[in-house]
Amino acid sequence: MNIIVCLKQVPDTNEVKIDPVRGTLIREGVPSIINPDDRNALEEALRLKDEHKDVKVTVLSMGPPQADVALREALAMGADEAVLLSDRAFAGSDTWATSTALAAGIKKIEDYSIIFCGRQAIDGDTAQVGPQIAEHLNLPQITYVEELKIEDNKVIAKRALEDGHFVIESNMPVLLTAIKELNEPRYPSIKGIYDAHRDNKVKIWSAKDVDADFSNLGLDGSPTQVNKSFTPPGRSGVGEILQGNPKESVRELIVKLREKHLI
């Protein structure tokens, strides 16, 4: 059984600071990491590999050449193969163009039972790419997976809701998106790190290699365009302390919160 994990290299947004004078984001020196939800997706694929000996895990990413670092880390954790879609034709892609490219890569890999994505990436933050890949490939999808098992050639997934969960069963092939409650990702092994850094461990495919539809790729193939980006202004409000009788203060507080439509 082949499992493909879509994995995005992202800047570690916990490390991004705001320049207090210019009010802009300081990106210099910010490390790149595997997107956290994608780490959970990969861990689950590796867990299935530990359980079922016939499982092969391929990690797939779209990004610049340096995104191979994330893929090598995934190999060091235990993935079997890694593919990087890298081409100038992909630059400036919105979610539609990104999912078009990833779906083309998946079609070239061909034989798969599960495609795993993270729920969302911490930089773009849209949570659109996974469901769009499922649509491109005409596959069923289960998002927000917090528990997973395979039985009788079907996946049975617990899907998180705001105030509960669904248990959903699906035939394979299927696309799943992982959330952090799914598992605790493992660390790479020393031998894994050594092996992952040998030459030719990451296959690089261009847009032509995956026979992608160029009219739906990159900036020109993106239906949305980012016109402006800016750092949100800092909070300027001043605190207010309500004095006096606690009962009256609570009443006053409720009135103030209602006025601001907060309750």
Ligand SMILES: Cc1cc2nc3c(=O)[nH]c(=O)nc-3n(C[C@H](O)[C@H](O)[C@H](O)COP(=O)(O)OP(=O)(O)OC[C@H]3O[C@@H](n4cnc5c(N)ncnc54)[C@H](O)[C@@H]3O)c2cc1C
């Ligand atoms: C006009 C425009 C220009 C842009 N230009 C750039 C740019 O030049 N450079 C840039 O980095 N971003 C650019 N972006 C942002 C880019 O569109 C998003 O980062 C990208 O489409 C993925 O969306 P997301 O980050 O919201 O992923 P989500 O939909 O939140 O991701 C969900 C899951 O999909 C998978 N996934 C998402 N992206 C990838 C990927 N690349 N490889 C493998 N798996 C993936 C992962 O499993 C992830 O957890 C641009 C956006 C727009 C609208």
